[in-house]
Amino acid sequence: MVDEDGFREFVRVRLPRLSRAAYLLAGGHAQAEDLLQGALIKAALSWGRISKAQDPEAYVRKILYHEHVRTWRRRRWLEHSTDRVPERAQQxxxxxxxxxxxxxxxxxxxxxxxxxxxxxxxxxxxxxxxxxxxxxxxxxxxxxxxxxxxxxxxxxxxxxxxxxxxxxxx
Missing domain, CATH: 1.10.10.10 (Winged helix-like DNA-binding domain superfamily/Winged helix DNA-binding domain)
Known part of the structure; x- marks a missing residue:
């Protein structure tokens, strides 16, 4: 039996940190949302086991990292920026x-x-x-x-x- 309320509470409390990590890994808001969603789906499916871990957040961050690498390996594309940040002057x-x-x-x-x-x-x-x-x-x-x-x-x-x-x- 899955502890849905426990998982929802975990996500509610940890979402800001996990979102920030996903954004920094993915490099964009849309990609971060997709990455985090995929990781949370995997976490939800295994929540019974994860919730018993000593540090469930570390476990979910590991899923997030592995999802990031899996996505990168599957796509095999590199982003190339075309614009350069201008020189800073009196900012x-x-x-x-x-x-x-x-x-x-x-x-x-x-x-x-x-x-x-x-x-x-x-x-x-x-x-x-x-x-x-x-x-x-x-x-x-x-x-x-x-x-x-x-x-x-x-x-x-x-x-x-x-x-x-x-x-x-x-």
């Missing part, structure tokens, strides 16, 4: 923050799905290396190397973001 803080968000979104879109997932989990979800490794189903060493590669790539793609990302251990 207000709000405009400056908006430009940084756009630059970050474009830079994240150019990372591999695994690199993007590492950045999202480590820096936006604030997970430890061990927790990130668990969510991704990989080793801590792989998380460390993927983080290093992803940060290096972000520094090349968007040098204006370099001060936002600090190497682990610095």
């Amino acid at each position: 207000s803080d709000e405009v400056s923050q908006t430009v940084l968000r756009v630059v970050l979104q474009e830079a994240l879109a150019k990372l591999t799905p695994r690199q993007r997932a590492v950045i999202v989990l480590r820096y936006f979800e604030d997970l430890s290396e061990a927790d990130t490794a668990q969510v991704m189903g990989t080793s801590v060493g792989t998380v460390k190397s993927q983080t290093s590669h992803a940060l290096g790539r972000l520094r090349k793609l968007a040098p204006e973001l370099a001060e936002r990302f600090v190497e682990v251990g610095s």
Whole structure:
């Protein structure tokens, strides 16, 4: 018997965090909605087992990550932006923050799905290396190397973001 009320309560409480993670993984609102919907459908089908887990949110985030990779592998397309963000000149803080968000979104879109997932989990979800490794189903060493590669790539793609990302251990 499925605990529908428990699942609905879980989604109600955790939806903002899961939506943000899906958006950062997918790179767009429509894609994030599709990604999150697919992950929540899988979670709902297994909710009886997931709800008994020590951390159901981590389990659902893992489903979200795997859905993201599965979708990417199935489609095998790369997004190419055609417009560049213009040089900044005398911008207000709000405009400056908006430009940084756009630059970050474009830079994240150019990372591999695994690199993007590492950045999202480590820096936006604030997970430890061990927790990130668990969510991704990989080793801590792989998380460390993927983080290093992803940060290096972000520094090349968007040098204006370099001060936002600090190497682990610095």
